[in-house]
Each structure stands twice: as C-alpha cells, then as structure tokens.
Amino acid sequence: MPDLAAFQRAFAEAILAEGDLVTSFRSEAFAVYRNTSARGAVEALRAAYPTVDMLVGEEMFTRVALDYRRETPPSSPILSDYGRDLPTWLARQPWTSELPYLADVARLDRLWLESFLAADAREGDRARFGAPRVMLHPAARFGWFPTPAMTIWQAHRNPCGIVEIEPEWREERALFTRAGMTVTGHLIDAACHRLLLACAQPVRIEECAASVARAFPNASVPELLRTCVASGAIIIS
Amino acid sequence: MTPTAGLSFKPVHFEQAMACPAEGLWFEVHAENYMVDGGPRLAMLEQLRTRFPLSIHGVGLSLAGVDESDRDHLQKLRQLAERFDPFLLSEHLAWSRHEAASFPDLLPFPRTNEALEIIARNIDIAQETLGRQILIENPSLYLHLKGHEWPESLFLGELVKRTGCGLLIDVNNVFVSASNLGFNPYAYLDALPRGVIGEIHLAGHAPDPLLGRSLLIDSHDAPIAEEVWELYEWLLASCGTHRPPTLIERDDNLPAFEELLDERDRAARMMAEGRRAVAYA
Numbered sequence: 001m002p003d004l005a006a007f008q009r010a011f012a013e014a015i016l017a018e019g020d021l022v023t024s025f026r027s028e029a030f031a032v033y034r035n036t037s038a039r040g041a042v043e044a045l046r047a048a049y050p051t052v053d054m055l056v057g058e059e060m061f062t063r064v065a066l067d068y069r070r071e072t073p074p075s076s077p078i079l080s081d082y083g084r085d086l087p088t089w090l091a092r093q094p095w096t097s098e099l100p101y102l103a104d105v106a107r108l109d110r111l112w113l114e115s116f117l118a119a120d121a122r123e124g125d126r127a128r129f130g131a132p133r134v135m136l137h138p139a140a141r142f143g144w145f146p147t148p149a150m151t152i153w154q155a156h157r158n159p160c161g162i163v164e165i166e167p168e169w170r171e172e173r174a175l176f177t178r179a180g181m182t183v184t185g186h187l188i189d190a191a192c193h194r195l196l197l198a199c200a201q202p203v204r205i206e207e208c209a210a211s212v213a214r215a216f217p218n219a220s221v222p223e224l225l226r227t228c229v230a231s232g233a234i235i236i237s
Numbered sequence: 238m239t240p241t242a243g244l245s246f247k248p249v250h251f252e253q254a255m256a257c258p259a260e261g262l263w264f265e266v267h268a269e270n271y272m273v274d275g276g277p278r279l280a281m282l283e284q285l286r287t288r289f290p291l292s293i294h295g296v297g298l299s300l301a302g303v304d305e306s307d308r309d310h311l312q313k314l315r316q317l318a319e320r321f322d323p324f325l326l327s328e329h330l331a332w333s334r335h336e337a338a339s340f341p342d343l344l345p346f347p348r349t350n351e352a353l354e355i356i357a358r359n360i361d362i363a364q365e366t367l368g369r370q371i372l373i374e375n376p377s378l379y380l381h382l383k384g385h386e387w388p389e390s391l392f393l394g395e396l397v398k399r400t401g402c403g404l405l406i407d408v409n410n411v412f413v414s415a416s417n418l419g420f421n422p423y424a425y426l427d428a429l430p431r432g433v434i435g436e437i438h439l440a441g442h443a444p445d446p447l448l449g450r451s452l453l454i455d456s457h458d459a460p461i462a463e464e465v466w467e468l469y470e471w472l473l474a475s476c477g478t479h480r481p482p483t484l485i486e487r488d489d490n491l492p493a494f495e496e497l498l499d500e501r502d503r504a505a506r507m508m509a510e511g512r513r514a515v516a517y518a
Binding site for chain 2: 012015029044079080
C-alpha cells in the first residue's frame, strides 16, 4: 500500500502527463479526472481572455490553452489569477507572428479583468492629504501598445455585436475604468497616458499638471484632468 | 427566517434573486470566486446578503492533501466569512493541490488510517483558523482505488468524531459514486452518523459521452434525476425532525431562474411535508 504522499505524487503526474505515459492510472474512469482538470484550466483562461477567444475561435483557443497549460498549470485554486502571463507567452509563440496584435489584445483582456476585480476606492483615499493630491483610482488600468490592439478589442467587445473595422496600423494607448458594476475601456491619447503615469503615486496636483505640460505643451491639462476624474481614472483629494 | 431550500447563486440571476419572495430561500457561493480585492462581484454579494442567508462553499482547501493547508488561502476564507457572516461554511473530502500544482477538480484518495490522520489535522487547522465549525462534503467518485481501509460513510463519521466538523451530504454524489463503483446508496446513507448533517446538496448528473450510463459524471448541468429525489426523500425521513438546509446546485447549461426555483420549491415542500409527517407520528 503506497502512502498518501506517494499516491498523490503519482496521481498528479498522471493528470499532467502527455498521452498515456503513466500506466498505473490508465482507465476510462481516470480520464474523467484528467479531463476535468484540463477543462477547468482551459475554461478559466477562456473566461479571462474572451476577446482572444473571439479572435481565434473556440476550437483554436482550446488548443492554445492546452499548450499553455502544459507549460504552466494552475498553481492556485483562485482561477481568476490563472494565466497572468498568457500575453507574454502568446508573444513568444511562432504562430502569433501571423496575428501580431493578438498578445496585445490578450493584455487588454487582462487589464479589463484586473480593473473588474481590483479594490474599491476607500473614503480615506480621498481625504488622506492636506494639499490637493491626485492619484489613480485603485481600479484604473492603462497601457501602451505597439499595435492598434485597443481598436480591435473595442470592436469585439461592443455590446451591440462585433463591429467591422479596418484599423490604421499604429501604436495605441488604452485605459480601463470602473464605475458601479461596469468596467469601461477608453482609447486615450499620449498626453492622457502621460498624466496617468504621473499619478502612479499620489502627487500634488500642480506637480502632475506641470509634468504633463512639459511633455505635451499643446495639451489642455485642466481638460485632461476633468476627463480623467469624470471617467473615474483618477481621484483628487 | 429559517433557511429551508436554497440555490447556488449565479450573477446572471441577480435581479430575479433579489426580487424572489420564496420563504426560506438562501444562496450558496463558491468561496474562490469571491477571493478578490473588490468590485462588482463583492458588491453584488453584499446586496444579496442583505436579503438572504448565505452559505460559503470552498473548493480550494485541499483538506485531503498531504501538505498542510495553505495558510494564505485559509486567511482569505476567514476574511470572506467575517465579511459575509455565512450560516454555513463547507469544504470537500478531497485534495486538489500537489506541490506547486493546483488542480481545478476534487481528487480521490485511498481512505487509509494515514489519510484519516492527515485530514483530521487539516480540518482542525481550518476550524481553528476560521473560529467555527465547517461541513465536509462527500465527493463523487469514478475510480476503483486500491487500499481503502475505511468505507466512506464511516470515514466521514470518524472525522466528525475527531474534529467536531459537520457533514454536507451531496445526495447526487452518493448516487453517482454508488452507480460508478457498485455499492448500495441507501446502505451508504444509513451508515452515516445521525444529527451531524448540516446541509444537503442536490444536483444533476450525466452519462459519460463515450461510456454511457456505466460511468455517470457529476456534471451539475441537468435537472435533478428522479432516483436522486427518491434518495433525498429517504435521507430526509431518516433525519427525523432535524431537516438540513438543502441546496439545488447548477453550474452549467443554466436554465431560467424559474426553472431552478421549481426544483428548489420541490425540495422545500419535501422538507415541510416530512417535518409534518414526523410531527404527526
């Protein structure tokens, strides 16, 4: 009789093994466990990367997710955390050279999910400082992309159905904000991106405005600040 | 309000759930889906909790795992329990972690004396950290494993005796395991200790796509089978006046809220009828 540790080691290996390498558990009933574990991982990835799923199709996504799982099986029962590095993994796969925007779209899906699950703003966040400070909302997420990934992402996540697009091939910047139950994606310009970077740590409002104005002399900083407060990207205390 | 029959909570049914007047209705959620920092999921659960009793059902503690339970994970469970004050808190007689890997499944093990010691230790740690009793759910089984030293009913009974935990009896799991492994489900239920069942689960199952009914899968994607309702009726009758709150579980192939509520109402009626029958006897 093997002890519990030996049993679990063999069982775990058999679940993750390729093909039928492990003979001790080869049976149709054992396949239920193998399939359930694999499906759990694949469906967790599909839930986290719905736009990637739309772009490559269900069957292809399943194959890609199984490949990813072979290298990186889940390490926590909290499945919304699973696949954080799928975007960088996708960028490394030779076949994605045909879809150069795919890894960026995956990053956008992840930013959406992070915004959805992030902490709420606390009252203290608003009133902690004496002089007016500006800081990012805990649920704001933003990024720069070398591809028109946000235009593609938005076209697929349109609530009224996928929109036909012919995106111009250029870099883009995106912002996700959360208000109430809804996370919203915004295409933003370089000045807005600079402003958000400036607020990564709570900063005095004049300091933040000055750093944006230095980099973008033509930008209307008060207007940018107003838009970012209205969208819930930043908090002014 | 005493909780009678409840439903697994699905965010798509939030509006209907909040407006539902059914007496004794309660909801259950999987703990791991709510181990997040903030946002709409937790906000929705807060609102639900203002209207209904809540049960938190964990799937990630890996109580039958050789390694001691993950303290971080236990702390997250404790924080959830403190925030939402569930009337029931449950986990599984299964393992799902091995070294760095976590399997999104509930895995079987030989029920040996060694396993009993390890699981009792893990339940002790969990109950101590959580500061309350947890219920342990019987798994659905697919594989004949060698080396069992305990039948499952008695194994569960022994865990209750050693740790003071309660039991969550999933009647569909009993049916699925009995069918797959070839034992009598009534004898299984009969061998469970009395008075320690804190919750009952009912769910649908499906035949394996390749093997048909010789391998039943605990799929949670179909209405509850009539044989499972019969087994449930028997279990209720054997519980006497203590009728454990009963949950209708459905995770896949989600029907309209009303359809789930119909199954839930059927369970609630059976609980009430049984109670009357016992009172008249």
